[in-house]
Amino acid sequence: MSALLAVRGLSVGYRRPRKTAVDTVALEIQRGQTVGLVGESGSGKTSLGAAILGLAPITSGTVEFDGEDITTAPAAVRRRLSRRMQVIFQDPYGSLNPTRTVGDTIGEGLRYGHNLPPATVRARVTKVLREVGLPESAADRYPARFSGGQRQRIAIARAIVGDPDFVVCDEPVSALDLSVQAQVLNLLAGLKASRGLSYLFISHDLSVVRYLSDEILVMYAGRIVERGPAARILSAPEHPYTRALLAAAPVPDPAVQAGNRAARHAKEQG
Amino acid sequence: MISRLRHKPIAVVAVGYLALIVIASLLAPLIAPYGADEQDLQHVLAGPSAQHLLGTGVLGRDVLSRMLYGGKITILGSLIAGGLFVAVGVPLGLLAGYLGGWAERLVLRLADLIYSVPVIIILLVVVAIFPNNETAAMIALGLLGAPGLARIVRSTTKGLREELYVRAAQVSGLRAITIMRRHILPRLAGTIIVQLSLFSAGAVLLETGLGFLGVGSRQASWGGLVAEASQNLGSQPWLLVPSGFLVITFVLALGLLGDSVRDAVAAQYGAEEARTRRPNNNTTQPATVDSPHRTDALLSVRGLSVEFGNVPAISAVDLDLMPGEALGILGESGCGKTVTALSILGLLRGGGHIVNGSVRFDGIDLVGADPTQLRAIRGGRIGWISQEPIIGLDPSFTVGSQLAEAVRAHTACSRRQARRRAIELLALVALPANTARSYPHQLSGGMAQRVGIASALAADPVMLIADEPTTALDVTVQAEILDLLRDLQRSGLAIILVTHDWGVLSDICQRAVVMYAGHVVEQASVADLVRCPRHPYTAGLIACDPHNATPGEPLPTIEGTVLESGNWPVGCRFQDRCGLVRPDCRAAPVELVELESDRLTRCLHHLELNDLVRQ
Numbered sequence: 001m002s003a004l005l006a007v008r009g010l011s012v013g014y015r016r017p018r019k020t021a022v023d024t025v026a027l028e029i030q031r032g033q034t035v036g037l038v039g040e041s042g043s044g045k046t047s048l049g050a051a052i053l054g055l056a057p058i059t060s061g062t063v064e065f066d067g068e069d070i071t072t073a074p075a076a077v078r079r080r081l082s083r084r085m086q087v088i089f090q091d092p093y094g095s096l097n098p099t100r101t102v103g104d105t106i107g108e109g110l111r112y113g114h115n116l117p118p119a120t121v122r123a124r125v126t127k128v129l130r131e132v133g134l135p136e137s138a139a140d141r142y143p144a145r146f147s148g149g150q151r152q153r154i155a156i157a158r159a160i161v162g163d164p165d166f167v168v169c170d171e172p173v174s175a176l177d178l179s180v181q182a183q184v185l186n187l188l189a190g191l192k193a194s195r196g197l198s199y200l201f202i203s204h205d206l207s208v209v210r211y212l213s214d215e216i217l218v219m220y221a222g223r224i225v226e227r228g229p230a231a232r233i234l235s236a237p238e239h240p241y242t243r244a245l246l247a248a249a250p251v252p253d254p255a256v257q258a259g260n261r262a263a264r265h266a267k268e269q270g
Numbered sequence: 271m272i273s274r275l276r277h278k279p280i281a282v283v284a285v286g287y288l289a290l291i292v293i294a295s296l297l298a299p300l301i302a303p304y305g306a307d308e309q310d311l312q313h314v315l316a317g318p319s320a321q322h323l324l325g326t327g328v329l330g331r332d333v334l335s336r337m338l339y340g341g342k343i344t345i346l347g348s349l350i351a352g353g354l355f356v357a358v359g360v361p362l363g364l365l366a367g368y369l370g371g372w373a374e375r376l377v378l379r380l381a382d383l384i385y386s387v388p389v390i391i392i393l394l395v396v397v398a399i400f401p402n403n404e405t406a407a408m409i410a411l412g413l414l415g416a417p418g419l420a421r422i423v424r425s426t427t428k429g430l431r432e433e434l435y436v437r438a439a440q441v442s443g444l445r446a447i448t449i450m451r452r453h454i455l456p457r458l459a460g461t462i463i464v465q466l467s468l469f470s471a472g473a474v475l476l477e478t479g480l481g482f483l484g485v486g487s488r489q490a491s492w493g494g495l496v497a498e499a500s501q502n503l504g505s506q507p508w509l510l511v512p513s514g515f516l517v518i519t520f521v522l523a524l525g526l527l528g529d530s531v532r533d534a535v536a537a538q539y540g541a542e543e544a545r546t547r548r549p550n551n552n553t554t555q556p557a558t559v560d561s562p563h564r565t566d567a568l569l570s571v572r573g574l575s576v577e578f579g580n581v582p583a584i585s586a587v588d589l590d591l592m593p594g595e596a597l598g599i600l601g602e603s604g605c606g607k608t609v610t611a612l613s614i615l616g617l618l619r620g621g622g623h624i625v626n627g628s629v630r631f632d633g634i635d636l637v638g639a640d641p642t643q644l645r646a647i648r649g650g651r652i653g654w655i656s657q658e659p660i661i662g663l664d665p666s667f668t669v670g671s672q673l674a675e676a677v678r679a680h681t682a683c684s685r686r687q688a689r690r691r692a693i694e695l696l697a698l699v700a701l702p703a704n705t706a707r708s709y710p711h712q713l714s715g716g717m718a719q720r721v722g723i724a725s726a727l728a729a730d731p732v733m734l735i736a737d738e739p740t741t742a743l744d745v746t747v748q749a750e751i752l753d754l755l756r757d758l759q760r761s762g763l764a765i766i767l768v769t770h771d772w773g774v775l776s777d778i779c780q781r782a783v784v785m786y787a788g789h790v791v792e793q794a795s796v797a798d799l800v801r802c803p804r805h806p807y808t809a810g811l812i813a814c815d816p817h818n819a820t821p822g823e824p825l826p827t828i829e830g831t832v833l834e835s836g837n838w839p840v841g842c843r844f845q846d847r848c849g850l851v852r853p854d855c856r857a858a859p860v861e862l863v864e865l866e867s868d869r870l871t872r873c874l875h876h877l878e879l880n881d882l883v884r885q
Contacts, residue, residue: 040744040746041715041744054440055437055440075445075446078443079443079445080443081443082441082442083443085441086441086442087437087438087441089434089437089438091434094433094434094435095434095435095438096435097433097435097452097453099456099457100452100453105435108439108442108444108452109439109442109443109444112444112445112448112452113442113443113444113445113448114443147831148603149831150831155438158438158442162442177602177770177832178602178770178772178811178814178815179602179810179814179828180602180831181814181816182814182816182825182827182828183827183829185816185825186824186825189824190824204744205745205816207815207817207819208816210816210819210821211816211819211821211825212821230821231821245745245746247749248745248746248748248749249745249773250748250749250752250771250773250774251773251776251817252772252773252775252776252800252812252815252817252818253776253797253801254776254777254796254797255797256776257773257776257777261753261777264749
């Protein structure tokens, strides 16, 4: 069976300022699979996700979704695909329009992009609100009434309301507190299992990526420097950058962390 | 927005006044004592009298009646101008801002072109071609003003276009036109209303000005009245008073309305949350046990309570920092850890103030210390490192000059000595000497934080307070900054580190206090906190760290969210999220109890925690 998403030789470049953010990157995501994309700021991981969604300028290469080439898909094709490809952004405050009710925001793609009747949209909104663990009454309230974690649940509801196959998660838990982060990660893992979703899971945090991903890609300066099964990347990293990332992440245990630090220093000196 | 305007007296008065004038103008045929052109040749250019309340003009025409009739013409004129202004300016600006590219260039060039045309000359030409035709002049004015509005709308739209919710709408399959209507136009409404009110006021003034110049309408418009008055200024100065007063107050009301709308729009987002937060006066503060300050501590905080307005943010916080020690303050957002750090230095902003407690540093109580003394300690003996040091740097001065300034603020030395010290400080934080000549925007995030640390070290402090110093940094850069902080601590500096990250805490600190809902819930060595927590919140927080997670198994979570400031229950503040909760937890405030030396918990059932962890 062919991959759900296939990216080949993809480059993303911006004109002002002139910069190549993504440099000939290839990746494949199978149905129901989660691919984690790890990198630091400026590595191009967000641009790669945006390019797949048609939100960043592609300078070369192709993006295929379910066998269809969508590299230069016109707006009409993107609109048709919008129910199958979705996104969850990092910032739960900026990603919801403060002047629209939650129900309006979640349902607007179905209502205005796909012209479904209001009653149908309303029913689906109610269903996904329950699925992400929010009360039905949330639909009539404004985003200002909700905490960061609840807002991220709303953003997830918006992403799944059209029954997508594939969701780009761009740092979906980075802005959240630890206890809320765990709730949202569990929700994402649950939706993956119950709906057979595929994720491109973008994050700077290896421990978060490891928790959800089947495969991990490590990105540095626009290129993918290492890829492999999640467990292998964490236990036996091959590329020096992956090793540096792992060594730099502090571990929540003073004794273990002291050992890691000593090992890191020894390597830096040697 | 309308409900918000209702609470502004100025806006209410302005709207009321404008409405009164519009209604009176519309009802002119019913309420005016005379016709617009009715003459009373016995009273020509007369002052106010019982017959003519506001006097008469040439040919004895009643000023009040002419003002009432004229209102319709003037207001209609400004409506035409304002309507065209919005109808042309907004779509042009929206298209230019949202589409960019050629559409944007076209609109901008058009705007430039029209800007370079002198408006008053065009209007005079229009008036000359269509004499006595108010409407033509106002159409021209509206069209000439529209590109100005288009520019403002364009630049706002460009900003809104980058909002994440606009991108999310694009991904949801909305057409550009739907996105503009649903997501961009509503956010522009305030700007447009402000511009419209100012422009309409301008149109009224211009109409009056044309009248004054004698080229405006000869009908009974407000401009016409001003024209008539100006021609007879010598024989009857009174004539200018009613029409002039009317024009001035009308324009003033429009301007005030615009200002109020702008303020209301600015307050629209965010204010809602602030309004819903109310102080919970039922909260009974636990009686503070006045434990004495530790005399061997460098910094000793006792019973520190802070309120914002009437809303408590932290209550009865105790902590001790030994010389040369690194102490962590751990917690999630909203639990009061940053407020604690800020209040130690007297840096609270936004209405925050210390209501109780003392902060003993080196024998001095910083609470209630006089400002000069506090300034000498803050930045002198105690250095401060913020999450985003770049904000603390002035973009127009070099790093070196700002460091030298920090040195000179606390030590008496010459400029040259200060500069030399600045280079030493840069070396201390492992930056090359030529960094001194860089400007803040030339620094990377990690370099900026090193400069922030150098600046905190400028006066050779004995302790540092670091508020999430690595949260904004990449993990590899974070490791370097943490190394630097460790080296500083080893050389004898005491550090208070505010963080939400167990890894960062484990790397730097020996001891930590865990804060929840504005007070300390546990205090212990970091190793003890991580390995055998003695408060359910600490236990939950360490369990849900994804570092400890097994892929494929659900992460342990703490259900619910952190309570809003001040909305604290009488008993244990963690009661609604706790798996161990019993009736006694809800009955009365729970005190911090000492389990063993330097090990405190605010839990009645901590002995059952082991069972919970094992589950």
